[in-house]
Amino acid sequence: xATENRNKSGRxxxxxxxxxxxxxxxxxxxxxxxxxxxxAVAGNKASVEKVAALEHPAINxxxxxxxxxxxxxxLTQVQGVDSGVLINKAGEDWRRFRIEQLVPYxxxxxxxxxxxxxxxxxxxxxxxxxxxxxxxxIPRTSLNxxxxxxxxxxxxxLLAVTGLILLYGRxxxxxxxxxxxxxxxxxxxxxxxxxxxxxxVLAVVAMFVLFIKGNMxxxxxxxxxxxxxxxxxxxxxxxxxNAGEKTWFWLVMIFGTAxxxxxxxxxxxxxxxxxxxxxxxxxxxxxxxxxxxxxSFGHIYLGTIGVEGTLDSMTTGSVDAAWAxxxxxxxxxxxxxxxxxxxxxxxxxxxxxxxxxxxxxxAGT
Amino acid sequence: MPWPCWGNPEMNHPGTPNxxxxxxxxxxxxxxxxxxxxxxxxxxNLLAENSYSRGSEIKDGYPEFxxxxxxxxxxxxxLTAEEKQAAEGKNWKTDLSGGIxxxxxxxxxxxxxxxxARAVVWTFPDPVPIHREPLYTSRRDLVEKYxxxxxxxxxxRLPTRYGSIQAKDYSQDYPIILTSGRLVEYEGGGDESRSNxxxxxLQQHMFxxxxxxxxxxxxxxxxxxxxxxxxxxxxxxxxxxxxxxxDPGVAFMPFHxxxxxxxxxxxxxxxxxxxxxxxxxxxxxxxxxxxxxxTQMQESKCSLCRITKA
Amino acid sequence: MARMKFYCxxxxxxxxxxxxxxxxxxxxxxxxxxxxxxxxxxxxxxxxRSLSVACMHCSDAPCAxxxxxxxxxxxxxxxxxxxxxxxxxxxxxxYACPFGAPQFPSxxxxxxxxKMDKCTFCAGGPQVTHSSExxxxxxxxxxxxxxxxxxxxMCATKALLAGDADVxxxxxxxxxxxxxxxxxxxGVQYKKAGIDG
Numbered sequence: 001x002a003t004e005n006r007n008k009s010g011r012x013x014x015x016x017x018x019x020x021x022x023x024x025x026x027x028x029x030x031x032x033x034x035x036x037x038x039x040a041v042a043g044n045k046a047s048v049e050k051v052a053a054l055e056h057p058a059i060n061x062x063x064x065x066x067x068x069x070x071x072x073x074x075l076t077q078v079q080g081v082d083s084g085v086l087i088n089k090a091g092e093d094w095r096r097f098r099i100e101q102l103v104p105y106x107x108x109x110x111x112x113x114x115x116x117x118x119x120x121x122x123x124x125x126x127x128x129x130x131x132x133x134x135x136x137x138i139p140r141t142s143l144n145x146x147x148x149x150x151x152x153x154x155x156x157x158l159l160a161v162t163g164l165i166l167l168y169g170r171x172x173x174x175x176x177x178x179x180x181x182x183x184x185x186x187x188x189x190x191x192x193x194x195x196x197x198x199x200x201v202l203a204v205v206a207m208f209v210l211f212i213k214g215n216m217x218x219x220x221x222x223x224x225x226x227x228x229x230x231x232x233x234x235x236x237x238x239x240x241x242n243a244g245e246k247t248w249f250w251l252v253m254i255f256g257t258a259x260x261x262x263x264x265x266x267x268x269x270x271x272x273x274x275x276x277x278x279x280x281x282x283x284x285x286x287x288x289x290x291x292x293x294x295x296s297f298g299h300i301y302l303g304t305i306g307v308e309g310t311l312d313s314m315t316t317g318s319v320d321a322a323w324a325x326x327x328x329x330x331x332x333x334x335x336x337x338x339x340x341x342x343x344x345x346x347x348x349x350x351x352x353x354x355x356x357x358x359x360x361x362x363a364g365t
Numbered sequence: 366m367p368w369p370c371w372g373n374p375e376m377n378h379p380g381t382p383n384x385x386x387x388x389x390x391x392x393x394x395x396x397x398x399x400x401x402x403x404x405x406x407x408x409x410n411l412l413a414e415n416s417y418s419r420g421s422e423i424k425d426g427y428p429e430f431x432x433x434x435x436x437x438x439x440x441x442x443x444l445t446a447e448e449k450q451a452a453e454g455k456n457w458k459t460d461l462s463g464g465i466x467x468x469x470x471x472x473x474x475x476x477x478x479x480x481x482a483r484a485v486v487w488t489f490p491d492p493v494p495i496h497r498e499p500l501y502t503s504r505r506d507l508v509e510k511y512x513x514x515x516x517x518x519x520x521x522r523l524p525t526r527y528g529s530i531q532a533k534d535y536s537q538d539y540p541i542i543l544t545s546g547r548l549v550e551y552e553g554g555g556d557e558s559r560s561n562x563x564x565x566x567l568q569q570h571m572f573x574x575x576x577x578x579x580x581x582x583x584x585x586x587x588x589x590x591x592x593x594x595x596x597x598x599x600x601x602x603x604x605x606x607x608x609x610x611x612d613p614g615v616a617f618m619p620f621h622x623x624x625x626x627x628x629x630x631x632x633x634x635x636x637x638x639x640x641x642x643x644x645x646x647x648x649x650x651x652x653x654x655x656x657x658x659x660t661q662m663q664e665s666k667c668s669l670c671r672i673t674k675a
Numbered sequence: 676m677a678r679m680k681f682y683c684x685x686x687x688x689x690x691x692x693x694x695x696x697x698x699x700x701x702x703x704x705x706x707x708x709x710x711x712x713x714x715x716x717x718x719x720x721x722x723x724r725s726l727s728v729a730c731m732h733c734s735d736a737p738c739a740x741x742x743x744x745x746x747x748x749x750x751x752x753x754x755x756x757x758x759x760x761x762x763x764x765x766x767x768x769x770y771a772c773p774f775g776a777p778q779f780p781s782x783x784x785x786x787x788x789x790k791m792d793k794c795t796f797c798a799g800g801p802q803v804t805h806s807s808e809x810x811x812x813x814x815x816x817x818x819x820x821x822x823x824x825x826x827x828x829m830c831a832t833k834a835l836l837a838g839d840a841d842v843x844x845x846x847x848x849x850x851x852x853x854x855x856x857x858x859x860x861x862g863v864q865y866k867k868a869g870i871d872g
Binding site: 549550562563564566567608609610611642 | 690691692695696699700706707709718719720
């Protein structure tokens with residue numbers, strides 16, 4: 001039994017072994033080509049490495065040309081801006097910014113703000129002076145201030161319109177004017193923009209000097225912001241300039257300065273700035289301009305048909321007491337405490353003079 | 366067409382792209398060294414020995430071909446009757462039928478002979494060229510080994526100095542080797558090519574090439590102005606081109622400029638309309654004394670200078 | 676349809692500026708305006724290479740994309756040209772172009788840019804072919820005569836190639852294959868590298 005068993009188990013072992021070997025055979029044989037291949041690859045790799053050891057002397061040429069190893073400037077006999085740069089990387093960034101961002105987003109942003117104002121006006125209408133005009137005039141701006149304001153406004157809109165024609169004319173005006181007609185328009189716009197652009201520097205400086213007083217932010221402005229400037233009803237307290245006006249002032253200062261600096265860099269081609277500087281300036285110029293134009297819509301709306309009586313401060317230089325009380329209560333309080341000023345205003349009113357410039361203009365401001 | 370292209374058009378010789386290439390048949394553009402100066406001098410054979418172009422039937426040096434050589438070799442009858450008439454009493458240069466050339470090349474030989482490439486010019490001060498240190502040199506150790514010539518009292522009737530200049534060591538005061546050369550944009554003195562706007566625009570400034578190390582030691586950057594003062598004290602005001610093309614201790618100036626002299630613009634002295642678009646210092650102002658021992662051409666390649674920030 | 680292209684072979688260009696001069700000669704371009712230039716990378720150092728560059732006549736040209744007056748157009752041969760009667764000299768193409776191709780004469784008033792000038796692939800401009808107006812504004816129109824740009828025709832080492840992109844690609848491919856390892860190993864001739872070509 002034992003031997004039989006052993007025989008039997010021996011046979012079983014043989015069968016098992018046979019099975020295992022045949023299984024191994026079946027599995028490994030198809031792998032042989034892979035092994036040969038792997039061996040060959042290893043050999044190839046060695047020879048490839050041997051060739052690679054012979055380094056091509058100009059191995060980094062195209063990296064240098066494409067400016068992948070930092071800014072590489074070659075030597076050239078041709079004199080000119082950036083003439084030693086074979087491939088300018090900044091150009092592509094600038095192109096994408098202009099075509100894919102500035103043009104569409106700028107249009108949406110400016111159009112959006114304009115549309116929102118129209119909708120707001122249609123819903124709310126002009127905000128009238130509470131209780132109507134009192135007839136009491138309070139001097140608000142000096143002649144210098146008004147001159148500076150309208151000078152700035154004039155230059156700003158001249159530059160804005162010519163600038164917008166250059167930015168959007170290709171899409172909007174070429175279908176209307178035709179290529180030649182638009183070329184003449186655009187050429188005139190470019191020359192005007194370049195010629196009158198430097199005046200905006202004067203405008204920004206004048207605005208800063210004449211309006212900085214009263215335009216510094218203070219703690220009370222937070223409350224004004226929290227209440228949304230009274231846009232959704234409720235009374236908001238403010239000094240001579242409310243937080244909205246101050247924001248507008250500082251936007252003009254900051255982005256106006258950005259426009260001036262970038263604009264001056266762009267306008268004098270003879271100064272020979274490189275393309276990186278020029279395209280960066282152009283980005284700054286475009287963003288600042290679109291922002292200021294969009295916000296100016298709000299400024300113009302509030303100054304004209306948005307709020308009754310506001311325009312007076314930039315035309316006659318004096319405002320109605322009711323207007324002052326409603327929108328600038330703290331300033332109104334200051335002005336009325338300053339009896340001279342009010343008296344002066346009253347006299348002015350009595351004598352029929354409404355010229356703010358004739359009254360003591362700087363009083364209380 | 367590369368030179369020389371042998372024979373008449375009917376031969377359709379391909380030209381000789383590389384001179385003295387004996388690995389090709391003469392008919393295919395191979396060549397030997399020309400036997401220009403006879404066959405022997407002072408009993409020494411001037412013809413080639415054991416050297417000949419591929420396919421040559423003469424497996425040795427040979428003189429230039431003439432009617433007599435052909436007759437001696439027994440190749441005279443390879444000429445046609447007309448060629449024989451033209452070749453009689455002529456050599457390969459004067460035979461206008463081209464027959465001598467044709468037959469020589471047919472036998473694998475160069476018509477102008479096969480000689481050793483040797484330079485022995487017994488009428489020159491150095492029959493075989495040897496190195497001689499420049500008059501102004503920074504390698505004083507080589508002056509003893511390779512001295513220049515003695516001063517000559519009458520050289521083309523002019524007294525000409527050599528050794529007396531070299532004897533003095535200028536290298537302490539003038540440490541940088543100054544050399545000059547040409548640019549691809551200009552030609553010669555440059556007056557014509559600087560008057561051509563297309564060429565003049567490509568090189569608008571006279572310059573000196575300096576190694577970054579020298580530029581650093583001088584305290585100048587690429588594009589700065591410097592004074593290059595030659596070992597004889599004359600100086601030129603030029604723009605720096607910092608480049609590794611020149612070694613440390615070497616400066617290079619192109620010689621195509623003129624119209625400025627020691628920092629002064631002399632444009633107003635040109636007759637009206639004759640001034641080139643581009644003017645600049647002449648490199649020779651700061652170069653050295655020194656004349657070729659045969660032609661008396663001026664030294665324009667080796668001198669010393671001192672460079673200071675302008 | 677053919678697409679005309681330039682290709683400059685950096686292994687062949689010897690920075691002779693012959694192409695620049697040929698361009699000036701053929702198109703009578705004024706001083707200060709260079710439609711083509713040669714730039715040397717690593718001048719005077721190992722690995723020094725030069726490339727001749729001009730307008731590359733891009734398939735999707737950035738200059739055309741940013742032009743505020745849309746003065747660019749592409750010919751049937753794939754050559755990017757512009758209309759100087761429409762150009763206002765704003766310089767946007769100069770910012771956008773990767774190759775620095777647009778050039779501006781500086782003689783305009785107030786130091787502003789004049790009308791842009793660039794390589795025309797010697798294909799003139801929108802005016803009547805071979806008219807004197809076309810020549811004054813844009814230079815030669817060799818393409819209309821069945822010739823290639825003079826810069827490439829003049830190139831002594833045939834580094835600068837001009838023509839149909841497919842043909843140029845074939846020529847360049849052959850060159851690369853023939854060079855093989857030889858340019859990797861300085862001093863090894865084509866023959867010794869086992870490639871006779």
